[in-house]
Amino acid sequence: MSKIYIVATPIGNLSDISQRALETLRNVDLIAAEDTRRTLKLLNYFEIKKPVISNYKHNEEGRGKELIDRIIQEGIDIAVVSDAGTPCISDPGSHLVDLALKNNIEVTAIPGPSSVTAALSVSGFNFISFSFMSFIPRENKERRKYFESILKSDIDTVVIFESPNRIIKSLNELQSILPECELFVINDITKFHEKFLKGKISEVIDKLEIDEKSGLGEYTIVVHKIPTEDAVKEDDLSDSERTGQISAEALLVDEMVKNNCTLKEAIEIVNTKTKINKKEIYKASLSLKSKF
Numbered sequence: 001m002s003k004i005y006i007v008a009t010p011i012g013n014l015s016d017i018s019q020r021a022l023e024t025l026r027n028v029d030l031i032a033a034e035d036t037r038r039t040l041k042l043l044n045y046f047e048i049k050k051p052v053i054s055n056y057k058h059n060e061e062g063r064g065k066e067l068i069d070r071i072i073q074e075g076i077d078i079a080v081v082s083d084a085g086t087p088c089i090s091d092p093g094s095h096l097v098d099l100a101l102k103n104n105i106e107v108t109a110i111p112g113p114s115s116v117t118a119a120l121s122v123s124g125f126n127f128i129s130f131s132f133m134s135f136i137p138r139e140n141k142e143r144r145k146y147f148e149s150i151l152k153s154d155i156d157t158v159v160i161f162e163s164p165n166r167i168i169k170s171l172n173e174l175q176s177i178l179p180e181c182e183l184f185v186i187n188d189i190t191k192f193h194e195k196f197l198k199g200k201i202s203e204v205i206d207k208l209e210i211d212e213k214s215g216l217g218e219y220t221i222v223v224h225k226i227p228t229e230d231a232v233k234e235d236d237l238s239d240s241e242r243t244g245q246i247s248a249e250a251l252l253v254d255e256m257v258k259n260n261c262t263l264k265e266a267i268e269i270v271n272t273k274t275k276i277n278k279k280e281i282y283k284a285s286l287s288l289k290s291k292f
Contacts, residue, residue, distance in 0.1 A: 002071045004100050005079045006093060008086040008112030012190035014045060016113045022046055024110050029076035032067060034083050034092050042081075055080065056092050064096040068103055085114055090134040090161065115189050116159050119220040123184035124198065127157040127224070135161045136170050143170070147177045148272055156225040164215045168208050174223070175201045182224045188217035248276050248284035263288065
């Protein structure tokens, strides 16, 4: 029976590829690659000669249908690879897998290197759970939402990706929203020039700013939120007690005056800045409307 194999490839050091991955690449009929040029370099290094076809972000929908049709009609086995690491994790492949499962085609994972688990394993942070949020968006509005979601998350350890061109800018933005956090930043993971930094976010930014080579290589970042003493105490307080003597109504009015914004906009600001329950903020806004 024909299969699709999701094959993890090295994230830097070619020696990290598994024997099972090599056997799979040698035995399949076709390899669907995110970047055919990079995959051909990998195959040539291990002396594997197989036909390679592209399957990347901008063609994966049409390519997916084409590959499924070939599997059904020709009975071929296909390996899916990305540029590095595991396909379908912040890389193309999910569309093809979804189509395969809908057509009762077996999909098998060939696990291997992962920058996410590799970075976590050497970060030194103590955590029970973590979240993975992939690449930081490029658009300013989306970036803001992205960083705020880290702030609001109940999970204290988060793994994110960033390019070398935007690393310093992005960390400065993160610092403006989450000033009290620790980072473990690893660059060119598993490669010859691998380097890492760990410390408070301000310390990491300072070191990157004076590093002439900070604009090279890809970054994997582990963000570890530090609960402050005040924050711990707040967990035992009611929503109204969390704001001290200041009510939700007063906070809404304060934001409207300071930012010259509408009540609707003030609701969003208060919701972002405080831990007041959304229902309580909404109730306070209705009360203000009736008073106005």
